[in-house]
Amino acid sequence: DVVHSLQEKLNITCTHHFSLVLQNMKSNVPGKMTLLQDHENLAELAARPGARHFRCLFRVAFVPLDAYDLLKEDPVAFEYFYMQCCNDVIHERFASEMKYDTALRLAALQIQQHAMSNNMTGKISIKAI
Numbered sequence: 001d002v003v004h005s006l007q008e009k010l011n012i013t014c015t016h017h018f019s020l021v022l023q024n025m026k027s028n029v030p031g032k033m034t035l036l037q038d039h040e041n042l043a044e045l046a047a048r049p050g051a052r053h054f055r056c057l058f059r060v061a062f063v064p065l066d067a068y069d070l071l072k073e074d075p076v077a078f079e080y081f082y083m084q085c086c087n088d089v090i091h092e093r094f095a096s097e098m099k100y101d102t103a104l105r106l107a108a109l110q111i112q113q114h115a116m117s118n119n120m121t122g123k124i125s126i127k128a129i
Contacts, residue, residue, distance in 0.1 A: 019061035
């Protein structure tokens with residue numbers, strides 16, 4: 001019910017990519033998340049001992065084969081997925097797996113996207129961004 005409510009409020013139509021996950025805030029592995037099953041009840045999870053150390057997140061858990069297809073089918077879901085990826089990089093959720101050149105390319109893409117969305121043209125200074 002929570003997933004469907006969030007999808008309605010966010011106006012997401014590609015619902016099959018999304019799920020709720022639990023993240024242990026005390027875990028030594030920052031990117032580790034546990035996928036919640038449809039039959040699991042949030043109230044029951046919250047009543048478990050140590051539940052205060054968990055955070056429930058609404059995420060794209062089933063990554064699309066082609067992100068461009070997701071963009072064409074559901075731009076809102078794509079934007080959510082894009083922001084989730086950016087936040088994962090910023091919060092170093094998968095830092096041990098990411099190569100430096102990949103991080104630099106993602107940063108350049110983010111700068112380009114920001115510049116385009118703010119109608120910046122020509123030579124762009126980082127200070128202006």
